Amino acid sequence: MLTLLSSKKAKHMKKIAIFPGSFDPITLGHTSIIKRAIPLFDKIIVAIGTNSSKQYMFDLQQRKNWIEQCFANEPTVKVDMYQGLTVDYCEKVQAKYILRGLRNQLDYEYEQTIAQMNRKLNDEIETVFMFTELDYATINSTTVRDIIRHGGDANQFLPKEITI
Numbered sequence: 001m002l003t004l005l006s007s008k009k010a011k012h013m014k015k016i017a018i019f020p021g022s023f024d025p026i027t028l029g030h031t032s033i034i035k036r037a038i039p040l041f042d043k044i045i046v047a048i049g050t051n052s053s054k055q056y057m058f059d060l061q062q063r064k065n066w067i068e069q070c071f072a073n074e075p076t077v078k079v080d081m082y083q084g085l086t087v088d089y090c091e092k093v094q095a096k097y098i099l100r101g102l103r104n105q106l107d108y109e110y111e112q113t114i115a116q117m118n119r120k121l122n123d124e125i126e127t128v129f130m131f132t133e134l135d136y137a138t139i140n141s142t143t144v145r146d147i148i149r150h151g152g153d154a155n156q157f158l159p160k161e162i163t164i
């Protein structure tokens with residue numbers, strides 16, 4: 001009984017974070033944030049948000065496979081996909097934390113609005129921010145896609161698990 005109770009409590013108290021994004025494709029900026037967050041949470045779910053009105057360069061399964069390959073040796077990192085509101089997805093997977101990376105002032109403005117709106121929707125969920133490592137501050141998926149589209153070499157911005 002005692003064991004059952006304590007394991008139940010331990011389960012309840014697990015710190016689960018989601019790291020939402022498009023990951024089209026996942027870059028060294030994303031992997032750096034996830035790796036730095038591993039010691040902070042019991043589980044991190046890299047959650048690929050899908051929006052039917054958005055055009056992606058890489059299909060969902062491909063994006064998911066790449067992320068899984070990057071974290072194949074990290075048992076606390078999982079990959080999933082979701083549609084709809086991020087806070088609803090958090091509730092579904094019992095995550096109390098939304099992890100986000102901050103590169104610059106533009107990110108700051110955007111993220112502040114989203115985080116405050118999300119708190120209005122569900123005040124049990126905290127958004128946790130991490131500043132980007134200096135080396136990765138200029139990496140974003142949009143420019144990486146442009147480089148790929150125009151035949152440039154984007155490998156220096158991508159995890160070694162990705163071969164395009």
Ligand code: ADP
Pocket residue numbers: 020021022023024027028029030033099100101102103107131132133136137138139140141
């Ligand atoms: P979104 O479509 O929500 O912007 P992204 O896949 O571009 O999704 O990004 C997901 C998260 O990763 C966001 O919190 C974003 O700020 C963060 N991120 C993106 N690029 C970097 C980077 N180079 N360094 C750190 N964080 C990053």
